[in-house]
Each structure stands twice: as structure tokens, then as C-alpha cells.
Amino acid sequence: GAGVSQSPRYKVTKRGQDVALRCDPISGHVSLYWYRQALGQGPEFLTYFNYEAQQDKSGLPNDRFSAERPEGSISTLTIQRTEQRDSAMYRCASSPISGNEQFFGPGTRLTVL
Amino acid sequence: GENVEQHPSTLSVQEGDSAVIKCTYSDSASNYFPWYKQELGKGPQLIIDIRSNVGEKKDQRIAVTLNKTAKHFSLHITETQPEDSAVYFCAASGLGSGTYKYIFGTGTRLKVLA
Numbered sequence: 001g002a003g004v005s006q007s008p009r010y011k012v013t014k015r016g017q018d019v020a021l022r023c024d025p026i027s028g029h030v031s032l033y034w035y036r037q038a039l040g041q042g043p044e045f046l047t048y049f050n051y052e053a054q055q056d057k058s059g060l061p062n063d064r065f066s067a068e069r070p071e072g073s074i075s076t077l078t079i080q081r082t083e084q085r086d087s088a089m090y091r092c093a094s095s096p097i098s099g100n101e102q103f104f105g106p107g108t109r110l111t112v113l
Numbered sequence: 114g115e116n117v118e119q120h121p122s123t124l125s126v127q128e129g130d131s132a133v134i135k136c137t138y139s140d141s142a143s144n145y146f147p148w149y150k151q152e153l154g155k156g157p158q159l160i161i162d163i164r165s166n167v168g169e170k171k172d173q174r175i176a177v178t179l180n181k182t183a184k185h186f187s188l189h190i191t192e193t194q195p196e197d198s199a200v201y202f203c204a205a206s207g208l209g210s211g212t213y214k215y216i217f218g219t220g221t222r223l224k225v226l227a
Contacts (some may be wrong), residue, residue: 041219042204042217042219045214045216048214059214106155
């Protein structure tokens with residue numbers, strides 16, 4: 001595709017449910033990043049991958065959050081046992097290689113009721 | 114870890130005037146500083162970036178300056194137009210040191226008044 005795509009664009013879930021957010025990076029991009037953006041704030045780093053290898057997961061808030069990129073392309077961010085404080089915009093970005101410009105997707109707006 | 118502060122949080126200017134947004138960072142190892150523009154309902158888009166071996170970079174109406182000693186960098190937009198209205202984010206990263214994550218500022222909402 002022309003850019004980074006994310007799905008779903010909006011997700012409403014009840015507290016305690018698991019959610020999976022998907023990111024489809026720009027074709028051929030090696031690096032993939034996940035950020036979380038609260039309203040009125042800048043994006044906050046969660047984790048990133050080079051190919052299928054998770055290079056840094058220091059930003060994941062707790063062990064309810066996990067991410068994978070099994071074939072080095074599409075990535076899934078999973079949040080288990082969601083809580084209201086998990087409500088935010090989740091953004092994915094990709095870059096040709098680590099250290100190059102990161103291209104951001106439109107985000108998934110998660111609302112936990 | 115790195116911390117990035119951004120000011121002002123909101124900025125209103127008359128069309129045709131200049132706008133300046135300032136950021137400071139804490140980690141002297143940071144060496145790459147991108148600026149992103151985020152329009153309503155869209156993801157952030159890179160508008161200009163600067164690496165630490167350069168003091169200034171310009172692209173048409175947009176320029177960025179970097180003062181490594183003082184650890185601050187600024188975005189300058191000249192001859193502002195209504196379509197420049199958006200939220201602008203600065204960020205810092207430590208390329209080459211294995212730290213590729215971006216640490217973002219809190220954003221500046223720019224409003225250009227026609």
C-alpha cells in the first residue's frame with residue numbers, strides 16, 4: 001500500500017476483554033514501531049522490531065501488553081484484560097531501516113468501557 | 114532517560130507572520146531531531162529533521178535550528194498560511210547509539226488566523 005495502515009480504526013471494548021491491534025507497514029520497511037498517544041500528548045514509545053525480532057520493549061507498560069511480528073511484516077499489539085486506563089490512540093510507524101524517518105499510520109482509537 | 118520539553122502549548126499568529134516553537138532535551142547522546150505535523154484525524158507527518166552535526170536546516174518556509182551546547186532546537190515557520198494550522202511535535206532520538214525510539218514533546222497547537 002501507499003502508507004502504513006492500521007486496523008481497526010476504532011475499537012470499543014469492555015474492561016477485562018483482550019484486544020488485538022494490527023499494523024501493516026509500508027512494503028519493504030524493515031523497522032516497525034508501536035506508540036501510544038494520549039489526548040493532548042505526544043506519542044509515547046512502546047516497542048519496536050527489526051524484521052521479526054523485537055529489539056526494544058522497554059516502553060510496554062506492563063505484562064498485559066505484548067507485540068509480535070512473526071514474518072517480519074504485519075505486526076499485532078495485544079492487550080490482555082483491558083483496563084480503562086488503556087484507552088488511548090495506538091499508533092504504528094515504520095521505517096526503511098532503523099534510524100531513518102518513521103512514517104506513521106492513522107492509528108487505532110481504543111476505548112475501554 | 115531522555116526527556117523532551119516543548120513550548121508553547123498553543124500559538125496563534127496572523128497569516129503571513131512567523132511562528133517559532135522551541136524544544137529542549139536532556140540526553141546529550143541524542144543526535145537526531147525530527148519535527149512532525151499532525152492534522153486532525155491523521156497520523157503525524159515528518160516536515161523537517163536535523164542531525165547533531167548540523168546547526169541549521171531549511172526547507173522553503175520551514176527551518177530548524179539546533180544548539181547542542183544548550184540542548185535545545187527550534188522550528189521556524191515563515192509566511193504562515195491557514196493550512197499550517199495543526200499540532201506540531203518535536204522529538205529526539207539517539208541514532209547510532211542503538212536508541213531508535215523517538216521521545217516526543219507534548220505538542221504545540223498552531224492556529225494561523227486569516
